[in-house]
Amino acid sequence: MLTVGGLNAWYGKSQVVNNVAFEVGRGKTLGLLGRNGVGKTTTIRALMGLVDRAGRITLNGRQLDNLPVYKIARSGLAYVPQGRHLFPHLTVEENLRLAWHGAKFDNDVLERGIGHFPPLSELLNRLAGNLSGGEQQMVAIGRALLNQPTAILMDEPTEGLSPLFQEKVGAVIENIKASNIAIVLVEQNLNLALNTCDEVCFIERGSVVHKCSAADAKSPALLETFLGVGGSLRK
Numbered sequence: 001m002l003t004v005g006g007l008n009a010w011y012g013k014s015q016v017v018n019n020v021a022f023e024v025g026r027g028k029t030l031g032l033l034g035r036n037g038v039g040k041t042t043t044i045r046a047l048m049g050l051v052d053r054a055g056r057i058t059l060n061g062r063q064l065d066n067l068p069v070y071k072i073a074r075s076g077l078a079y080v081p082q083g084r085h086l087f088p089h090l091t092v093e094e095n096l097r098l099a100w101h102g103a104k105f106d107n108d109v110l111e112r113g114i115g116h117f118p119p120l121s122e123l124l125n126r127l128a129g130n131l132s133g134g135e136q137q138m139v140a141i142g143r144a145l146l147n148q149p150t151a152i153l154m155d156e157p158t159e160g161l162s163p164l165f166q167e168k169v170g171a172v173i174e175n176i177k178a179s180n181i182a183i184v185l186v187e188q189n190l191n192l193a194l195n196t197c198d199e200v201c202f203i204e205r206g207s208v209v210h211k212c213s214a215a216d217a218k219s220p221a222l223l224e225t226f227l228g229v230g231g232s233l234r235k
């Protein structure tokens with residue numbers, strides 16, 4: 001269980017996240033939805049300790065907000081950043097090896113990184129920067145799965161991907177859920193988000209302004225109010 005309470009975050013003197021609170025259990029997905037620039041990425045980065053922040057963050061009862069970033073990354077909280085952030089001049093396998101926290105990088109570890117998307121096994125020696133956007137996203141997700149996290153923060157995993165790859169990402173997220181991992185998902189593909197999430201938080205100007213079940217969030221009136229896209233859901 002990932003719990004977040006009273007989370008605030010700043011860039012310099014400018015406060016971007018205000019008093020955000022939520023919790024997400026293992027095998028559940030919580031969506032953070034909101035217009036561009038409302039602070040979704042900053043919220044995620046604050047959880048990882050990558051921006052100035054204050055608040056209470058616990059994972060399975062362990063307090064994380066007092067830990068340095070490298071210990072947060074080793075606590076069972078994994079991060080799939082917006083824009084993927086692979087090392088483009090390293091191979092796929094090198095990207096995975098760099099992310100591994102353990103001593104011996106064996107086939108079991110490798111399998112955790114590529115097993116969710118088998119075509120990666122043919123691409124291990126390719127430079128990550130030469131992969132398609134969809135393949136790169138699969139490496140970024142695999143990298144997050146290597147260390148057997150109990151919670152994953154995923155920031156716009158379908159951004160810039162073809163509809164086919166967006167569906168593949170959706171299927172991978174379902175598999176991650178089924179393996180009893182808690183997921184916090186920032187996602188602009190509303191169909192994917194609302195079909196994958198259990199609960200959603202709508203965010204405006206860094207604050208959670210509405211929290212409800214994903215089923216209730218399918219209301220066109222709600223989507224119009226918080227995202228300006230009422231009626232855009234696929235029936």
Ligand SMILES: Nc1ncnc2c1ncn2[C@@H]1O[C@H](COP(=O)(O)OP(=O)(O)OP(=O)(O)O)[C@@H](O)[C@H]1O
Nearest residue numbers: 011012016034035036037038039040041042043082
């Ligand atoms: N490194 C930074 N320094 C200063 N301000 C920043 C920085 N990164 C983001 N911001 C500002 O913080 C606010 C929130 O940005 P953030 O990236 O968290 O939004 P977002 O909801 O993820 O947006 P998007 O949907 O476009 O990804 C924006 O006003 C943005 O301009």
Ligand SMILES: [Mg+2]
Nearest residue numbers: 040041042082
């Ligand atoms: Mg963002």
